[in-house]
Amino acid sequence: DVMKELLGLRNLEEQVEYKLGVKKVLVVAGNSDEDHWVKHELGRASVAELKAKREPSDVIAVMGGTTLAAVAEMMTPDAGMRDVTFVPARGGLGENVENQANTISAELATRAGAQYRLLHVPDQLSEEAYSSLVLEPSIGDILKLIKSARVVIHGIGEANTMASRRGSKSTFIEKIEREQAVAEAFGYYFNREGDIIHKQRTIGLQLDELDNKYVISVAGGESKAEAISAYMKYRPSDVLITDESAARRLLEIE
Ligand code: F6P
Secondary structure, eight states, X not given: OHHHHHHTHHHHHHHHHHHHTOSEEEEESSOTTTOHXXXXXXXXXXXXXXXXXXXXXXXXXXXXXXXXXXXXXHOOOOGGGTTOEEXXXXXXXXXXXXXXXXXXXHHXXXXXXXXXXXXXXXXXXXXXXXXXXXXXXXXXXXXXXXXXXXXXXXXXXXHHHHXXXXXXXXXXXXXXXXXXXXEEETTEEEETTOOEEEEOOOSBOOGGGOTTSEEEEEOOSGGGHHHHHHHHHHOOOSEEEEEHHHHHHHHHOO
16 A cells, blocks of 8 residues: 555554554554544445455454444445344443444444344343343344354443443442553453453353454554553454554553
8 A cells, every 4th residue: 555655654553563463453544532534544444354354154243332333334335245244242331322333233234235133132231131131032043143253343442431431330430440441342341451350241242252253453543542552462353453643652652
């Protein structure tokens, strides 16, 4: 890509790959903290990656958030995705409807001309409700589909931002502050070292079920550098799609 060479982005990508131990890093120009169009550039790069990776009958699991919503907005028709099924990776995590995994997965499928399946579960699940829901045959079927996903695409957020966006209780916010959580992904909170501090109870993919899946992480903005670094310590993804500001900041983290 000539443009990337000119902007020095290819060099930045290599440095971030080395730093995080991630095989493939794609960096788009700009800072998504400041300019909303940068999220759409992240979206464009993510759509290209999804299209390059998809196989005819793939199941692709997607997470929620504003970044993934921007990915969905950039999807375009793809005859090769006709038999691909998009599913939400996990159940409700307290996002607004437009940023929920269900909505984004349906949007991706509709724009691509692919298939989708919804997962209907409430955001807050008691232990008892959780155990009986997973035994429900209709839920069981979609859960099997979700777990069979070969490709997973997800966002990463800052721990505090995500806890307050989800309207978490003050006791929970105090807990993640005390335990110095800096990152959130898939409903899990992580500290700087990439250790799991807390896991939100919801059905769908659990983090220890990502083995053998092709995981694409999409997160940009300087404010997310610490979160990206922490999450990649827990588990380096197959691909990280980020922006220039996050990438430069990532290189400064000790
Ligand atoms: O809540 C779903 C989720 O994917 C979180 O796991 C992640 O931290 C967040 O969304 C990212 O949201 P955004 O792209 O809006 O920063």
